[in-house]
Every structure is written in C-alpha cells, then in structure tokens.
Amino acid sequence: MSSVDGALLGLEGDGRRVRREQRIRRTFWGAGLSTLVISIAIIVSLTANSITFLANIDVGELLTFDTWSPRIGKFDVATLFMGSLIVTAVAMVIAIPLGLGAAVYLAEYARPRVRRVLKPILEVLAGIPSIVLGFFAITWIGPNVVVDALSGQSDFSLMTAGLGVGILVTPLIASVSEDAMRAVPSSLREASYGMGARRMTTVVRVVMPAAVSGIVAALMLAAARAIGETMVIALAGGAAGEAHFTSNPYDAGLTVTSAMASVAAGTDQIAGGGGQGAGQAFNSLFFLGLLLFTVTLLLNMIGNSFVRRVRERY
Amino acid sequence: MATVDVAVPRNISIDRSLRGKRSDIPGLAFQLAMLACLLVCLAFIVVLLVTVFDDGIGVFQERGFVLSAFPTELERAIDETWTFLTNPQGVEGWLLCPLVLVGVPIGLGLAARARRWRLVLGVVLGISVIYVAAAFIGTSSFLSANVSSLSSRAGVAQGIFGTVVLAVMTAVVAFPLGVATAVFLEEYAPDNRFTRFVQLNIRNLAGVPSVVYGLLGLAVFVKLASSVTGGRTLIAGGLTLAILVLPIVIITASEAIRAVPQSLREGGYGVGATQWDVTKTLVLPNAFAGILTGTILSLSRAIGETAPLLLVGAVQGFFTTGDANVLQRFSGRYTALPQIVFNWRGEANTDFAISLTAAAIIVLLVITLLANLMAVLLRNRFEKRW
Structure with missing residues (x-):
C-alpha cells in the first residue's frame, strides 16, 4: 500500500485535497483508538472498585466454602465459582454433542439446498434473547426434563439453568465448528475416499482432526459464553440474594453472573448509589466482574488463537 | 448432458462395490445420529415457541389484538390513520403527517422510475407497516397500557x-x-x-x-x-x-x-x-x-x-x-x-x-x-x- 500512497502524494498537487485527506485520516485513527479506550475504561473501573471492595472486607473470607450473602456481609467467592463450574459443565455436556453433531451433518452430509434452509433456522436459535431461554428453562425444561426425566427435586436448580445455557450455546458451537469443517480442503476428503475409506471414517478420522483447532476454538468460545451468561441462571438457578456452597447440580445456587444480577436487582439503590447497606454489595459487583472478565478473557484469547490457526493453514 | 446421465449410475455402482456390496450400517447409523443432533436443536426452537405462545396467547385473546377480530381491527386502524392524517394533533402529529403525506407519493414515484429505488420503496413500505402497526397497538390494551x-x-x-x-x-x-x-x-x-x-x-x-x-x-x-x-x-x-x-x-x-x-x-x-x-x-x-x-x-x-x-x-x-x-x-x-x-x-x-x-x-x-x-x-x- 505504501508505494501507492507515495504515488498518490506525487499526483495530488492541490493542497486542499491533501489537507482533507489528512483530516479524514485523523478521524479514522480516532475511531480506531475508541476500542482501546473502552478496554482501558473496563479495566480501570473494574479494578478501582475491586480494590475498594478488597480493602473493606477480610480477604480471608473470600474462600470459606460456606455462604455467599452480601446482605449479611458474607462474600464466599468459592460458592459462586462452584456454581459457575456446575452450570458450565452441564451446558457443555449438552452443547458439545448436539452442536458438533449438527455441525457435522450440515458440513458433511446435508445437500446444499437443505443446508441453505436449515442453517438460518439454527441462526434463529442463536438470536433468541437469553431471558427468553431462561423463561423456557423454568416453564419447560424444569418440570419436564429435570423433575420428570432426571427426577430432580425442584424446577429451579443449577441443573435447569445449565440445560438452558446448553441450548443457548449449542448454535455457537455448531456455527463455528461447521465453518472450520467446511474450511477443510476437499482434496483431503477425496484422498481419503481414494484410499477406500467410507464416509463416516472420512469424517471422523480425516475431516475432524483437520478441523480440530476450529472445533477447540468453538468449545472455548462457547465455554466463555456459558460462564458469562447471566439471565438464564438468574431466572432458573433458584437462588436470589444468597446461596450456600454446594456441589450438587440439583440444588439451587448462584453463579458469578447471577449473583451480580441478584445484587443489582435486589437493591434498588445500587444503581442510584444511595443506600448505606448497599456499599459493600455494590463494590462486590465490580470484584465479581473483574474475576469474570479475567476468566472469559483467558478463554477467549485461547479460542481466538485457535481460530487464527485455522485461517492461516488453509 | 449425456455424460452426466451416464456418470451418475456409474458413481453409484463404484460406491456400492467399494462397500463390498453390503450396505454401510455403522455409517448410516452415524449419519442418522448426526441428523438427530440437528433435529433436536431445531426441536428446541419449536418447543420453545410453542411453550411461549401457549402461555402468552391468552393475554392477547382477553385484551384485544386477536386474530379473529382482524378485519374490524384493520378497519379501525385505517380509520384512525385517516383521522390522524387529516386532523394532526400535537408535536408528533405535525411531524409525522407531512412525512407520510409527502414521503409516500415521492417514494412511490421514485420507485416506479428505476430499479435502484426499490430500496427506498422498501423503506417507505416498512415505515407505513410500522405506522399501521402503531395504530394496531392502540387497539390492544396489553400493548398500549x-x-x-x-x-x-x-x-x-x-x-x-x-x-x-x-x-x-x-x-x-x-x-x-x-x-x-x-x-x-x-x-x-x-x-x-x-x-x-x-x-x-x-x-x-x-x-x-x-x-x-x-x-x-x-x-x-x-x-x-x-x-x-x-x-x-x-x-x-x-x-x-x-x-x-x-x-x-x-x-x-x-x-x-x-x-x-x-x-x-x-x-x-x-x-x-x-x-x-x-x-x-x-x-x-x-x-x-x-x-x-x-x-x-x-x-x-x-x-x-x-x-x-x-x-x-x-x-x-x-x-x-x-x-x-x-x-x-x-x-x-x-x-x-x-x-x-x-x-x-x-x-x-x-x-x-x-x-x-x-x-x-x-x-x-x-x-x-x-x-x-x-x-x-x-x-x-x-x-x-x-
């Protein structure tokens, strides 16, 4: 590009034209910097309030494996992380086979016309707001799947929330890993057929290993999405305001995200910033946000580096 | 054309002989399992929509905006549109009226002239659909309350x-x-x-x-x-x-x-x-x-x-x-x-x-x-x- 730029500078003699170009160039640089400003704003606002939070509580209380209840000043983060872990695990157990299966069918078996119809429908599922899936989780998944089929105790549990989140991230896995499988050059498939391999062998032993970095990326991105998902768990998790440490998915519980939602929804003064009792609960929001931000950032960076590898290879 | 006609059966026979003249049962089962995954995903959409619709439709039946009342509602909407256009009231009325009265004929005229104005026609049509929808919203107490x-x-x-x-x-x-x-x-x-x-x-x-x-x-x-x-x-x-x-x-x-x-x-x-x-x-x-x-x-x-x-x-x-x-x-x-x-x-x-x-x-x-x-x-x- 730089040689083109140089030639242009020689051609445009008009000073007004040059100045206009420079002005426009500066505007675009400003726009480019805006995203960096957003990142810095996120990090600064999260850490600043987190430091206030940590300064005002006993840091040892963060890992008591006991109770999360901001109202009585109990901030056991381990409870919330266990909740997030359970929900994410359940979600991935549902979403990985369903998403990968759908991706394999769309990429390898479906005829072009069928694919053209089915893929947009799957994208519709991806476009359904998470609060709607939360409602679906409690009115349908809770009674029909968790209580009837899995004989859980209650409609509201981490299990219900996890299944809802699983449905939410399935289209993400399907779409990213389908792209990865379609990016595998057909010469690989043809070579496999030429060796006398049947279709299933080709898919399982040739296409999927070739697309593995894309598939891993899909799983990472989906896991990050599942950990960051809020409303499904806020509705279906069954706990509001406080939760006890549990490792049983059929119990009610809070995750990092739903704890934030319930703090925000529980005290009306939070956003107004007034209430005297709201002080530490308010700051705990930012501490949880910082933890969440760090975890999802790591997962996303790993996922994105895998996505880049797919792009570079073919 | 002729080559295509010949090629298809030949491919099938090669495929069959590669499979040793037996049908590929595990392969078929695998394909069906993958299809099942996709269908389960699609089934979720259907069940979700049915559940929500089933729970929520009663409200619309009670509070207006029911499908059976469609013709009268439409009549009323057109009626209200007409009164609104001929008798504008308030700031929004005075803003919207000229927009609709001038925009619609201009849009239609332009659209009739060239293909590239189809987008404009689409936008104008979209706005009028939203407009009629707005008139409808006034008829359902759930949407207007x-x-x-x-x-x-x-x-x-x-x-x-x-x-x-x-x-x-x-x-x-x-x-x-x-x-x-x-x-x-x-x-x-x-x-x-x-x-x-x-x-x-x-x-x-x-x-x-x-x-x-x-x-x-x-x-x-x-x-x-x-x-x-x-x-x-x-x-x-x-x-x-x-x-x-x-x-x-x-x-x-x-x-x-x-x-x-x-x-x-x-x-x-x-x-x-x-x-x-x-x-x-x-x-x-x-x-x-x-x-x-x-x-x-x-x-x-x-x-x-x-x-x-x-x-x-x-x-x-x-x-x-x-x-x-x-x-x-x-x-x-x-x-x-x-x-x-x-x-x-x-x-x-x-x-x-x-x-x-x-x-x-x-x-x-x-x-x-x-x-x-x-x-x-x-x-x-x-x-x-x-």
Missing part, C-alpha cells in the same frame, strides 16, 4: 418505547463509530504490531460478558458522567448497549469491507482518486449490505440484552410516565421489554409470572426475530460472488 401492579391492567407500552429508543440510540452511536473503526482497520491502518493489537483487542471485547459491560455503564455513564446522562436514564442505557455491540459491528463491517476485491480499489486509484474517494465511492457502497446485515444482527442482540440494563438501572417495578413527552422521557425513569419480562417473572402472582411474562416475551420475540429475518434476507439478497 403502562406497567401496573394490577395484572388485568398491566401492559408493555413503556417497555416497547424503551426498547425502540434504546435500539435507535445503539444504532446511532455504534453504527458510525463501528464502521469508521472498520474502515480504519481495513483501509487506513498500516499492517503493524499496533494494528494487530487493536484487532486482538476488538475480538476480545466481543467475548466480554454483557454483565461486565453493564458494570462499565454503571461506573462510567451512570456515576462518572451523571451530569451529562442524568444518571439512570435511557441515555446511559443506550450508550451502554452501543458499547456492548460495537465490537460485533466492527467485526462484521471489517469482514464486509475485506470482501470488496482489491482490483476495485486499484481501479479507483488508477483514475486519480484519493484514498477517501475510493473508500467513499467504491468500498463502502459495495460493502454496505454486509455492514447493514451485521448492524441489524447486533441490534437484535442489543434488544434482547437484560443483564446490562439491570445494572445501569432500568426500573425494577412499577412507575408512571404520566404525560411526559418524548424528550422528557429521555431523562426520566425507563424500562425495556426484557427488563419487564424479568420483573414480571419475579412476581408471586401467576398471572404475572406465566401469562403476562409469556405475552411480553411474544412481543420481544416478534421484534428480535423480525430483525434477524431481515438480516438473513438482506444477506441472501445482496450476497455477491466476486
């Missing part, structure tokens, strides 16, 4: 207003900023470490959970800039959602711009155009459909977001807007459709927790799914193969 503690009176008017304003503000902020950033990254920025860092940063921002953006909005727009935004107002909410969708707008716009072939740009430079001329007249018009698709998709995401609004202070209960006009409502208390869904779901009264929640979800789904459908259609319509 404010939130209330009485289940028989509660409606989603404030939520629809909030959601529409939030979506418009998101678009107004995120679209120009996002497209400018994409143009910067794809056209202006040199390929160096800084640019790659900005790109990596944008990809990571796209993966940040929406609650975290809510925290950002709470810290920056609600607290820090409260003198500008007025604290917990639509402005703070709209800016938060705009920042939330900005990375998605940038990524999709970048992809659309990257898809414009290099030869087009070189042609532009060849006739002596400056970089901005090339960007403005060649790159952006050719990437426009892709950019628009991405923007619509990100807007439908913004419409459905609840968690950030919860943090930046959409109202948690019932409130009155009284007869505040549109401008006053910008700086007042607000709510949005997903927020209403969340609030009603938390009520102990099952009228609220099931029926009204489902009805509000139907309204929300109609808006988001229409937006998604529009995006998919746009993409299929304008998809170019260079």
Whole structure:
C-alpha cells in the first residue's frame, strides 16, 4: 500500500485535497483508538472498585466454602465459582454433542439446498434473547426434563439453568465448528475416499482432526459464553440474594453472573448509589466482574488463537 | 448432458462395490445420529415457541389484538390513520403527517422510475407497516397500557418505547463509530504490531460478558458522567448497549469491507482518486449490505440484552410516565421489554409470572426475530460472488 500512497502524494498537487485527506485520516485513527479506550475504561473501573471492595472486607473470607450473602456481609467467592463450574459443565455436556453433531451433518452430509434452509433456522436459535431461554428453562425444561426425566427435586436448580445455557450455546458451537469443517480442503476428503475409506471414517478420522483447532476454538468460545451468561441462571438457578456452597447440580445456587444480577436487582439503590447497606454489595459487583472478565478473557484469547490457526493453514 | 446421465449410475455402482456390496450400517447409523443432533436443536426452537405462545396467547385473546377480530381491527386502524392524517394533533402529529403525506407519493414515484429505488420503496413500505402497526397497538390494551401492579391492567407500552429508543440510540452511536473503526482497520491502518493489537483487542471485547459491560455503564455513564446522562436514564442505557455491540459491528463491517476485491480499489486509484474517494465511492457502497446485515444482527442482540440494563438501572417495578413527552422521557425513569419480562417473572402472582411474562416475551420475540429475518434476507439478497 505504501508505494501507492507515495504515488498518490506525487499526483495530488492541490493542497486542499491533501489537507482533507489528512483530516479524514485523523478521524479514522480516532475511531480506531475508541476500542482501546473502552478496554482501558473496563479495566480501570473494574479494578478501582475491586480494590475498594478488597480493602473493606477480610480477604480471608473470600474462600470459606460456606455462604455467599452480601446482605449479611458474607462474600464466599468459592460458592459462586462452584456454581459457575456446575452450570458450565452441564451446558457443555449438552452443547458439545448436539452442536458438533449438527455441525457435522450440515458440513458433511446435508445437500446444499437443505443446508441453505436449515442453517438460518439454527441462526434463529442463536438470536433468541437469553431471558427468553431462561423463561423456557423454568416453564419447560424444569418440570419436564429435570423433575420428570432426571427426577430432580425442584424446577429451579443449577441443573435447569445449565440445560438452558446448553441450548443457548449449542448454535455457537455448531456455527463455528461447521465453518472450520467446511474450511477443510476437499482434496483431503477425496484422498481419503481414494484410499477406500467410507464416509463416516472420512469424517471422523480425516475431516475432524483437520478441523480440530476450529472445533477447540468453538468449545472455548462457547465455554466463555456459558460462564458469562447471566439471565438464564438468574431466572432458573433458584437462588436470589444468597446461596450456600454446594456441589450438587440439583440444588439451587448462584453463579458469578447471577449473583451480580441478584445484587443489582435486589437493591434498588445500587444503581442510584444511595443506600448505606448497599456499599459493600455494590463494590462486590465490580470484584465479581473483574474475576469474570479475567476468566472469559483467558478463554477467549485461547479460542481466538485457535481460530487464527485455522485461517492461516488453509 | 449425456455424460452426466451416464456418470451418475456409474458413481453409484463404484460406491456400492467399494462397500463390498453390503450396505454401510455403522455409517448410516452415524449419519442418522448426526441428523438427530440437528433435529433436536431445531426441536428446541419449536418447543420453545410453542411453550411461549401457549402461555402468552391468552393475554392477547382477553385484551384485544386477536386474530379473529382482524378485519374490524384493520378497519379501525385505517380509520384512525385517516383521522390522524387529516386532523394532526400535537408535536408528533405535525411531524409525522407531512412525512407520510409527502414521503409516500415521492417514494412511490421514485420507485416506479428505476430499479435502484426499490430500496427506498422498501423503506417507505416498512415505515407505513410500522405506522399501521402503531395504530394496531392502540387497539390492544396489553400493548398500549403502562406497567401496573394490577395484572388485568398491566401492559408493555413503556417497555416497547424503551426498547425502540434504546435500539435507535445503539444504532446511532455504534453504527458510525463501528464502521469508521472498520474502515480504519481495513483501509487506513498500516499492517503493524499496533494494528494487530487493536484487532486482538476488538475480538476480545466481543467475548466480554454483557454483565461486565453493564458494570462499565454503571461506573462510567451512570456515576462518572451523571451530569451529562442524568444518571439512570435511557441515555446511559443506550450508550451502554452501543458499547456492548460495537465490537460485533466492527467485526462484521471489517469482514464486509475485506470482501470488496482489491482490483476495485486499484481501479479507483488508477483514475486519480484519493484514498477517501475510493473508500467513499467504491468500498463502502459495495460493502454496505454486509455492514447493514451485521448492524441489524447486533441490534437484535442489543434488544434482547437484560443483564446490562439491570445494572445501569432500568426500573425494577412499577412507575408512571404520566404525560411526559418524548424528550422528557429521555431523562426520566425507563424500562425495556426484557427488563419487564424479568420483573414480571419475579412476581408471586401467576398471572404475572406465566401469562403476562409469556405475552411480553411474544412481543420481544416478534421484534428480535423480525430483525434477524431481515438480516438473513438482506444477506441472501445482496450476497455477491466476486
């Protein structure tokens, strides 16, 4: 590009034209910097309030494996992380086979016309707001799947929330890993057929290993999405305001995200910033946000580096 | 033609002999299992829609807007439109009337003249559909009533207003900023470490959970800039959602711009155009459909977001807007459709927790799914193969 730029500078003699170009160039640089400003704003606002939070509580209380209840000043983060872990695990157990299966069918078996119809429908599922899936989780998944089929105790549990989140991230896995499988050059498939391999062998032993970095990326991105998902768990998790440490998915519980939602929804003064009792609960929001931000950032960076590898290879 | 006719049976026979003249049972089972996964995914959509529809349709049957009453409702809507146009009242009336009276004939006239004005015709038609829909909303007490503690009176008017304003503000902020950033990254920025860092940063921002953006909005727009935004107002909410969708707008716009072939740009430079001329007249018009698709998709995401609004202070209960006009409502208390869904779901009264929640979800789904459908259609319509 730089040689083109140089030639242009020689051609445009008009000073007004040059100045206009420079002005426009500066505007675009400003726009480019805006995203960096957003990142810095996120990090600064999260850490600043987190430091206030940590300064005002006993840091040892963060890992008591006991109770999360901001109202009585109990901030056991381990409870919330266990909740997030359970929900994410359940979600991935549902979403990985369903998403990968759908991706394999769309990429390898479906005829072009069928694919053209089915893929947009799957994208519709991806476009359904998470609060709607939360409602679906409690009115349908809770009674029909968790209580009837899995004989859980209650409609509201981490299990219900996890299944809802699983449905939410399935289209993400399907779409990213389908792209990865379609990016595998057909010469690989043809070579496999030429060796006398049947279709299933080709898919399982040739296409999927070739697309593995894309598939891993899909799983990472989906896991990050599942950990960051809020409303499904806020509705279906069954706990509001406080939760006890549990490792049983059929119990009610809070995750990092739903704890934030319930703090925000529980005290009306939070956003107004007034209430005297709201002080530490308010700051705990930012501490949880910082933890969440760090975890999802790591997962996303790993996922994105895998996505880049797919792009570079073919 | 003849070669094709011969080729097909021959391929089949080769396939069969490769399988050793037996059918491939495990392969077939594998294929069916994969198909089953896909069908389960699709079944979820169907079950979800049926559940929501089943729970929520009663509200519409009781409160107007039923399908059986369609002709009379339509008649009434046309009637009201006519009175509205011939007898404008208030500021909005005087603003809308000339727009409709002048815009519709001009749009139709232009559309009749050339193919390229079809888009204009589409927009005009879209506006009139929205207009008729607005007249309809007046006929359903669920859609036109404010939130209330009485289940028989509660409606989603404030939520629809909030959601529409939030979506418009998101678009107004995120679209120009996002497209400018994409143009910067794809056209202006040199390929160096800084640019790659900005790109990596944008990809990571796209993966940040929406609650975290809510925290950002709470810290920056609600607290820090409260003198500008007025604290917990639509402005703070709209800016938060705009920042939330900005990375998605940038990524999709970048992809659309990257898809414009290099030869087009070189042609532009060849006739002596400056970089901005090339960007403005060649790159952006050719990437426009892709950019628009991405923007619509990100807007439908913004419409459905609840968690950030919860943090930046959409109202948690019932409130009155009284007869505040549109401008006053910008700086007042607000709510949005997903927020209403969340609030009603938390009520102990099952009228609220099931029926009204489902009805509000139907309204929300109609808006988001229409937006998604529009995006998919746009993409299929304008998809170019260079």
